[in-house]
Amino acid sequence: MTTPEVRTRAVRLGPRSLAALCLVSAVGVAGFSWPLFADPTSQVAAHAQDAPWLFAGLLVLLVAVVTATISESGLGPKAVAMLGVLAATGAALRPIGAGTAGIEPMFFLMVLSGRVLGPGFGFVLGSVTMFSSALLTGGVGPWLPFQMLAMGWFTMGAGLLPGPDRMRGRGELALLAAYGFCAAFAYGTVMNLAGWPFMGALASNVAFDPHADVPANLARFLAYCLATSLGWDLGRAVVTVVLTLTLGAPLLKALRRATRRAAFETPVTFEPR
Numbered sequence: 001m002t003t004p005e006v007r008t009r010a011v012r013l014g015p016r017s018l019a020a021l022c023l024v025s026a027v028g029v030a031g032f033s034w035p036l037f038a039d040p041t042s043q044v045a046a047h048a049q050d051a052p053w054l055f056a057g058l059l060v061l062l063v064a065v066v067t068a069t070i071s072e073s074g075l076g077p078k079a080v081a082m083l084g085v086l087a088a089t090g091a092a093l094r095p096i097g098a099g100t101a102g103i104e105p106m107f108f109l110m111v112l113s114g115r116v117l118g119p120g121f122g123f124v125l126g127s128v129t130m131f132s133s134a135l136l137t138g139g140v141g142p143w144l145p146f147q148m149l150a151m152g153w154f155t156m157g158a159g160l161l162p163g164p165d166r167m168r169g170r171g172e173l174a175l176l177a178a179y180g181f182c183a184a185f186a187y188g189t190v191m192n193l194a195g196w197p198f199m200g201a202l203a204s205n206v207a208f209d210p211h212a213d214v215p216a217n218l219a220r221f222l223a224y225c226l227a228t229s230l231g232w233d234l235g236r237a238v239v240t241v242v243l244t245l246t247l248g249a250p251l252l253k254a255l256r257r258a259t260r261r262a263a264f265e266t267p268v269t270f271e272p273r
Contacts, residue, residue, distance in 0.1 A: 013119070013120040016068045017065070017068045017120065019068075020061075020064050020065045020068040021065050021123065023061065024061040024062060024064070024065050024149065025149075025153070027057070027061055028146075028149040028153075031146070031194070032146070032190050032193045032194055033193060034197075035193070035196065035197045035208050035217060035221075036193075036214055036217055036218060036221070037214065062127055062145060062148050062149060062152070065123070065124075065127075065152075079121070082117070082121075082258070082259075083121070083124065083125060083128065086109070086113050086125055086129070087125060087128045087129040087132050088132065089109060090106040090109050090110060090125075090129035090132075090133065091106075091129055091132040091133035091135075091136050092136070093105045093106040093109060094106045094133040094136075094137065095133075095136065095137055103235060103236075103239055104236050104239065105239060105243055106129065106133070107154070107180060107183075107184055107187075107236060107239070107240045108180060108239070108240045108243040108244045108247070108248070109251075110122075110125065110126055110129065110151065110154060110155040110158070111154075111155070111158045111176055111179060111180045111183070111240065111244060112158070112176065112244070112248060112251050112252055112255060113125055113155065113158075113255065114126070114154075114155040114156060114157070114158030114159040115158045115159060115161060115164065115172075115176060115252070116252060116255040116256055116259060117159065117255070117259065118159045118164075119156040119157075119159035119160050120156075120159070121159070122152075122155035122156040122157075122158060122159040123152040123153070123155060123156040124152070125155055126148075126151035126152040126153070126154055126155030126156065127148040127149070127151060127152040129151065129155075130144070130147045130148045130151040130152075131144070131148055134147070143191075143194060143195065146190075146191060146194040147191065150187050150190050150191055151187070154183050154186075154187050157179065157183060158176065158179060158180075158183075161175060161176070161179060162175075163175075172252070173244060173245055173248045173249060176244050176248060177240075177241045177244045177245050177248075180237070180240035180241055180244050181237040181238075181240065181241050182237075184233060184236040184237035184240050185233050185234075185237055187233075187236075188225075188229050188232060188233035188236065189225060189233070192221070192224065192225050192228070192229055193221070196208055196221055196224055205220065205223065206220050206221075206223045206224040206227055206228075207220065207224075208220065208221075
């Protein structure tokens with residue numbers, strides 16, 4: 001009988017980190033979903049005037065999450081180096097295909113990295129990678145904090161999947177592929193929520209109607225997703241599945257080997273000369 005491998009975490013979420021993560025997630029959920037739950041009699045269209053403030057607020061909260069995680073978990077130089085390498089790799093992968101038909105290979109790297117390095121590191125990695133890729137591609141704008149938060153959730157979710165210490169082989173790859181497929185659609189859906197309320201000027205049957213009730217706006221939103229992003233979301237999901245099944249095994253092995261050698265939880269000591 002083989003002894004199950006105990007996973008070493010590069011970032012362990014403590015009380016302050018969890019509190020900051022819950023806070024930013026709650027604000028993020030409100031920022032994404034407010035159109036579906038706003039009072040039809042309120043002046044929700046005026047929210048467009050507040051978009052820059054929401055952008056600034058979310059970005060500050062995201063930075064606070066990263067700062068709290070680093071300060072409380074004692075993120076050492078080895079973990080910082082791992083974070084830098086993976087974030088740079090993900091940022092370099094994102095321009096491949098430029099999002100054409102959902103060809104975005106960075107998503108499979110986020111899934112595998114979150115799986116190996118845990119949810120805390122995964123959230124930081126997803127947020128930093130999206131921020132770095134935005135600087136690289138010139139994609140900085142009011143949508144960036146939404147992308148950072150959604151990618152942080154995406155990568156963190158992979159670290160929360162069951163069996164990180166015991167499951168290996170085809171079963172693990174199938175689990176990660178299934179998660180990547182579903183999470184790719186979820187990412188596209190929440191990003192649609194971020195931009196959907198601001199297309200009211202198009203006066204179409206799929207635009208957000210501030211005077212409609214929740215079921216009517218939900219139907220409009222589903223029609224909007226089907227009409228505008230289904231192809232991209234499906235392409236992203238398929239690419240993530242294909243890359244996970246074909247390249248997942250060697251990449252998981254390499255990430256786990258690097259994690260063992262880094263020994264994140266072992267303090268760095270210096271011998272006297």
